[in-house]
Amino acid sequence: MEQLMEDLKRQIIEALNLKHLKPEDIGNDQPLFVEGLGLDSIDALELIVLLQQQYGVKLDNPQEGPTVFRSIRTMAEFITTAKKASA
Amino acid sequence: MTAGPIHIVGTGVISAIGNTLADNLQSLQQGRSGIGRITLFDTVHRETLPVGEVKLTNNILAFRTKSKKTLSRTTLLGLHAAQEAIDQSGLRDRLSTLRVGLISATTVGGMDRTENFFPAFLQDILKGRLRDVVDHACGRSTERIADATGIRGFVTTINTACSSSVNAIQLGARLIAAGQLDVVVAGGTDALTRFTLNGFNSLMILDPAPCRPFDAGRKGLNLGEGAGFVVLAPASLCAAERLTPLATVSGFANTNDAFHQTASSPEGRGSFAAMEKALAMANLTAADIGYINLHGTGTLNNDLSEGTAVKRLFGEALPPISSTKAYTGHTLGASGGVEAVFSVLALREQCVFPNLRFETPMPELGLVPQRTFERRPLRHVMSNSFGFGGNCSSIIFSKPV
Amino acid sequence: MLYISGTVSIQGNRIQRNGSAVSVPEVGGVPDFVTRVYEWLKPEYPKFYKMDLPSQLAFLAGEVLLRDLSLSGYDPAMIALTLTSASGSLDTDLRYAASARTMASPALFVYTLPNIAGGELCIRHKLKGENTFFITPAFDAPLLAGHVEQTLRIPGMEACIGGWIEAVDGHHDVFLYLAEKTKRGLAINHTAEELEKFYQSHYGTVDGGSEKTDHRGA
Numbered sequence: 280m281e282q283l284m285e286d287l288k289r290q291i292i293e294a295l296n297l298k299h300l301k302p303e304d305i306g307n308d309q310p311l312f313v314e315g316l317g318l319d320s321i322d323a324l325e326l327i328v329l330l331q332q333q334y335g336v337k338l339d340n341p342q343e344g345p346t347v348f349r350s351i352r353t354m355a356e357f358i359t360t361a362k363k364a365s366a
Numbered sequence: 367m368t369a370g371p372i373h374i375v376g377t378g379v380i381s382a383i384g385n386t387l388a389d390n391l392q393s394l395q396q397g398r399s400g401i402g403r404i405t406l407f408d409t410v411h412r413e414t415l416p417v418g419e420v421k422l423t424n425n426i427l428a429f430r431t432k433s434k435k436t437l438s439r440t441t442l443l444g445l446h447a448a449q450e451a452i453d454q455s456g457l458r459d460r461l462s463t464l465r466v467g468l469i470s471a472t473t474v475g476g477m478d479r480t481e482n483f484f485p486a487f488l489q490d491i492l493k494g495r496l497r498d499v500v501d502h503a504c505g506r507s508t509e510r511i512a513d514a515t516g517i518r519g520f521v522t523t524i525n526t527a528c529s530s531s532v533n534a535i536q537l538g539a540r541l542i543a544a545g546q547l548d549v550v551v552a553g554g555t556d557a558l559t560r561f562t563l564n565g566f567n568s569l570m571i572l573d574p575a576p577c578r579p580f581d582a583g584r585k586g587l588n589l590g591e592g593a594g595f596v597v598l599a600p601a602s603l604c605a606a607e608r609l610t611p612l613a614t615v616s617g618f619a620n621t622n623d624a625f626h627q628t629a630s631s632p633e634g635r636g637s638f639a640a641m642e643k644a645l646a647m648a649n650l651t652a653a654d655i656g657y658i659n660l661h662g663t664g665t666l667n668n669d670l671s672e673g674t675a676v677k678r679l680f681g682e683a684l685p686p687i688s689s690t691k692a693y694t695g696h697t698l699g700a701s702g703g704v705e706a707v708f709s710v711l712a713l714r715e716q717c718v719f720p721n722l723r724f725e726t727p728m729p730e731l732g733l734v735p736q737r738t739f740e741r742r743p744l745r746h747v748m749s750n751s752f753g754f755g756g757n758c759s760s761i762i763f764s765k766p767v
Numbered sequence: 768m769l770y771i772s773g774t775v776s777i778q779g780n781r782i783q784r785n786g787s788a789v790s791v792p793e794v795g796g797v798p799d800f801v802t803r804v805y806e807w808l809k810p811e812y813p814k815f816y817k818m819d820l821p822s823q824l825a826f827l828a829g830e831v832l833l834r835d836l837s838l839s840g841y842d843p844a845m846i847a848l849t850l851t852s853a854s855g856s857l858d859t860d861l862r863y864a865a866s867a868r869t870m871a872s873p874a875l876f877v878y879t880l881p882n883i884a885g886g887e888l889c890i891r892h893k894l895k896g897e898n899t900f901f902i903t904p905a906f907d908a909p910l911l912a913g914h915v916e917q918t919l920r921i922p923g924m925e926a927c928i929g930g931w932i933e934a935v936d937g938h939h940d941v942f943l944y945l946a947e948k949t950k951r952g953l954a955i956n957h958t959a960e961e962l963e964k965f966y967q968s969h970y971g972t973v974d975g976g977s978e979k980t981d982h983r984g985a
Contacts, residue, residue: 437984479862505904511979525900544917565867565873565879569873570814620893621895621898622894622898623889624889624894627887627890756890
């Protein structure tokens with residue numbers, strides 16, 4: 280789980296062009312949207328692409344986005360659960 | 367000599383609901399939507415994403431417009447509608463003797479052909495026909511239409527996303543009012559492509575079912591294709607050439623929402639300002655508008671934002687409103703032109719068109735669009751077009767006096 | 768009477784303001800021109816990094832143009848924008864099309880329209896007036912000047928940013944200027960000839976030639 284969260288931080292910085300940030304700048308429980316990193320709706324869509332391309336996990340309903348993408352930890356938990364379910 | 371009011375003396379349209387003005391009007395009257403399955407190209411989304419395709423192949427379009435079938439579909443659609451508009455205006459033989467402009471708009475340009483060139487080319491650089499890419503640039507479709515219609519004066523292309531073609535009409539009206547041109551053919555065209563289909567799909571704003579603008583259960587838009595053009599001329603020329611004004615361009619405005627690259631501000635500030643300014647230019651109040659042809663794409667964001675702005679501006683004086691995108695799909699760069707023509711049809715026929723597939727009002731607003739085709743006395747019609755990049759346009763057409 | 772209050776051009780990796788070269792300091796470890804300019808200007812605008820090349824260049828040109836020309840005296844609804852380009856969003860179209868071969872990128876698709884660069888300027892500087900975008904085969908000073916003039920005749924429009932944004936695959940050709948009804952800054956009469964002169968002024972300078980350096984820069 281720790282490794283997954285570190286990987287996610289790197290991948291998010293890359294995917295969302297967060298060039299001003301390093302992985303250590305992102306807290307595991309820090310809100311990603313609105314406050315915190317201030318990501319927006321397009322970033323959320325890119326995260327959906329990231330989930331699919333890097334982890335093979337699909338998020339079909341964008342309305343679930345705010346919950347899944349609340350923080351690095353919630354993303355990691357979502358991925359872990361989804362992969363267990365499909366295993 | 368002043369130009370006087372600027373009139374529309376010709377209209378042409380081709381869309382999913384008809385290849386001519388008469389066809390489109392009949393479909394609008396009969397509530398016949400043109401949304402259906404993709405047939406124009408192969409795509410993984412063939413079974414899952416409905417679209418509004420024009421029901422003519424490129425071969426037939428080329429035949430009907432007396433042009434080459436290897437042209438971009440965007441050009442072919444545009445030419446078809448522009449020729450219809452010019453024919454209706456009665457000015458076809460006068461285009462070389464008057465100061466005439468062509469202001470066209472497109473977002474797709476020649477992408478329909480370019481995207482077919484690349485897969486073969488990327489496998490083998492000797493494959494692929496170069497003629498498929500020569501007309502890629504947006505300006506090329508305009509140049510092709512200018513060449514084919516013999517328009518040699520001011521020729522330019524606007525690309526401001528989904529408000530492009532109404533901005534073309536606004537510019538045309540301004541140039542005539544400023545005395546710089548006698549006649550302007552203005553509008554826009556866009557063809558359906560995998561590029562846009564995949565792109566809008568990645569934004570997750572497409573409805574997997576036929577779209578439901580302004581409905582509480584709406585899930586997004588359906589892409590469409592088509593072209594809509596008008597011929598603009600000043601009252602002074604109409605008198606001199608005995609042209610029949612179909613409608614007067616009485617007011618318009620364009621603003622920027624300055625909020626987000628693709629989403630509208632929740633309160634619809636940019637769209638509110640555009641509608642308000644259009645009324646001011648036309649010297650009208652909200653109560654004077656008899657029908658609003660909404661931008662109404664069917665996305666959660668647009669409809670709530672536009673609905674909020676409309677409700678705030680019109681209040682108790684809300685006229686019948688509807689989005690004809692439920693018929694045609696969202697024709698992107700062509701939508702302003704297509705819907706301008708529909709607005710002129712509404713004025714000519716003294717009717718309002720229904721907002722198909724509407725069932726439940728948005729709970730936040732409680733707005734109920736027009737549900738049936740209805741004949742009503744109309745003096746002024748407003749049409750809205752809002753594009754990505756925050757570009758908000760509103761235009762008002764009036765019955766000529 | 769309309770006046771050109773200021774101009775900026777970015778040609779290749781060189782910036783000119785009001786016809787004079789602006790030197791951008793070298794930043795250790797930052798080879799890429801666009802990032803160097805951003806770091807030098809320090810606009811504190813993280814969304815910059817999400818923008819495509821045309822939008823980034825338009826943004827940077829806007830920062831340089833407006834640093835001494837504040838728009839705060841205007842009602843945002845009074846400020847207009849007229850942009851032009853030949854290639855439009857072609858650079859991004861290519862990147863997006865490449866992404867679509869595996870999975871289409873929404874962040875790239877957003878920028879596959881030329882006027883999004885204009886949208887970014889509007890968001891940054893709160894420009895809420897008339898805004899448009901023309902596709903023309905080359906820089907067209909008469910079209911640009913003519914349209915800006917016409918726009919400023921619309922009741923309520925008081926200032927207009929005009930420009931040309933041509934940016935494809937490392938080729939930077941950007942020109943931006945501010946036209947106003949009141950005199951300040953350059954205070955030169957707004958004509959197509961003046962625009963053409965300022966746009967062409969890059970071509971008059973050769974490395975080690977007649978370049979005038981403007982050390983007011985930062």
